Amino acid sequence: MAEATADLECRGINKDFGTFRAVNDVSFAVPPGTFFSILGPSGCGKTTLLRMAAGFLEPTSGDLLIKGRSMLNVPPNKRPVSMVFQHLALFPMMDVAANIGFGLRRRGEPREDIARKVDAVLARVGLPDVGSRRIEQLSGGQKQRIAIARCMVLEPDVLLLDEPLGALDLKLREHMKVELKQLQSEFNTTFVYITHDQSEALVMSDQIAVMNHGVFEQVGGARELYYDPKTAFVAGFVGDSNRFSGTIESIRGGKLKARTPSGFAMTGTSAADGLSKGDSVDIFVRPEAVRLALSKPPVSKLANATAGTVDSILFNGANSRVLVRDEATKNEIDVAIPQTGEFAGLKRGDKVYIGWDADQTRCFAAGKS
Amino acid sequence: MTGDRSRLTMILLMAPLLIWLTALIFIPHAEMFLVSMREKVGVRQYEFGFANYATFFNEPLYWNTFVRTALMSVAATALTLVIGFPVAYYIAKMTRGRSKTILFLLCLIPFWVSELVRTYGWMILLRESGLFSGLLQYVGLASQPIEFLYNDAAIMVGLVYTSMLFMVVPLVTTLDSLDDSMIEAGYDLGGTGVSIWREIVIPHAMPGIVSGCIVVFMLSLGNYLTPILLGGKDSLWFTGLIYTQFITRFNWEQGAAFGFLLLALSSFIVWAGLKLSGQTLSRTMGR
């Protein structure tokens, strides 16, 4: 992937708990200075993978390298990585400065150096005066920053973060997203960040790995995952989608025609190789890819055109949506409302015309995920 | 009006506690104190004075026994802590679910029989014709029966065994509340087993350590049966002296003075222990 040695590299990592395989043949490399996220639903094996990188679990098979050096059988206290725990794990029996100095003291650094480094890192995370405070006197966001400072003061090659924003309330979480990204570019350290929240991953990351059932489904940038998902799971998990099922009637090149159970013939693009006539497919269409119109002509030229009635309007400012009960597929279709004013008067029961392009209609072999 | 009502409720709620404190703690102690301050000057003739306390300080046997009891109790407490801590750590942190319950019950089992039976168990093991002695002879390590009973080590074994549960329970409770990720974070930041115990585990467990030590210390200091049975007639345990004064000599005045000295001693050592460990009574007992 990159010319320079990757900061963190996994080669065919497996992890079994008894007969259950929590992490299944995962390989990836994180180039230096990257904000790398692992995104997946709860229970997909993210924490297990991260704990293997930190050294708390040994892989059942496969190799794990940090800066090109194999970390197998290297204990956690000897690895050049630090971890920010899900609940931060700050030490309540020590004050903030002692928390941050813990790792430096273990390295046997002189007292003056420790004090100087602690002050420096506190200034960098924007909390210069909290050194003598007790942990329980800090707010949620401050604890977050102290937990990161406690790791960063050791100048690790890789910082591992296990859903550190999970415990914060929504507003603070939005704020911390931006802040984490800023901290990462400020320290210019490789972050490996795991989360089940796609918006966190999409906003902060340079690279995202989407994980499901212990497998990496796709690794790529946020845009790539959003606009060019390679598997049905990624299409369904990253961003919102309307989902249909169907059976392929004809396929040529990348273009295909699939019949939905209600009899609608959907024109779409195959997102993966190996689809053939008669296969069942899952079809994904993003809400913003659906064109909304009050009359027929604007949508009639689109590959998939139909009509329906407004079931409900989900007003959310610029992200408002309308749920349309479609006549052809009998599905409830989620459509983004264009903010042009044309649809300001839309109300329940109105008749609308909708359509979408074949390019925006992604078809995947059904049955997975 | 409402103020009076709530005051009345308050008094009624507090009444059982107050009655208990007054009837069982305050009155007997006040009575004992008064008794201890009576000097016998003739048959059924008493005067107010410190003679009983003076006797204590003038008779080396008495205060030697007093100091010895205190030191042995402190040693027994320390030994119980040293043995109990790893046990509690194992139960709290290394086991889960059923095995945790079973281990906990194993600590409790000795308390299903009376202290007398428990101590007698140790006598069966340790006496001259007992199991250990027999075993050593059988494997050829000893040529004649060995008496393990009636020495300080036997007393110590008995005290530690009797107290173990009271150390393990508060320790397990505090260690249980230590989040595993705290220990992992310690390792992750480069800590070793020793430094993590010193800086994270022990400071976290401090309230449990202190409350366990207080209870074990008081139990040891006030123990009568174990030192007498395992240490023999000359075990020189201070409660034994009190018993002798009360029951054998009918010298209630002297016995009461001894009792008061023991109370002062245990209060002082607990206070010193709290000061040394930087804990407060409310913090350790209020958990």
Ligand SMILES: Nc1ncnc2c1ncn2[C@@H]1O[C@H](COP(=O)(O)OP(=O)(O)O)[C@@H](O)[C@H]1O
């Ligand atoms: N120590 C363990 N023993 C057995 N199963 C485990 C253990 N740790 C995790 N698992 C299982 O592995 C799967 C992945 O867990 P985890 O990595 O914690 O998921 P995530 O962090 O993505 O929510 C889960 O199904 C979980 O039950």
Ligand SMILES: [Mg+2]
């Ligand atoms: Mg997790």
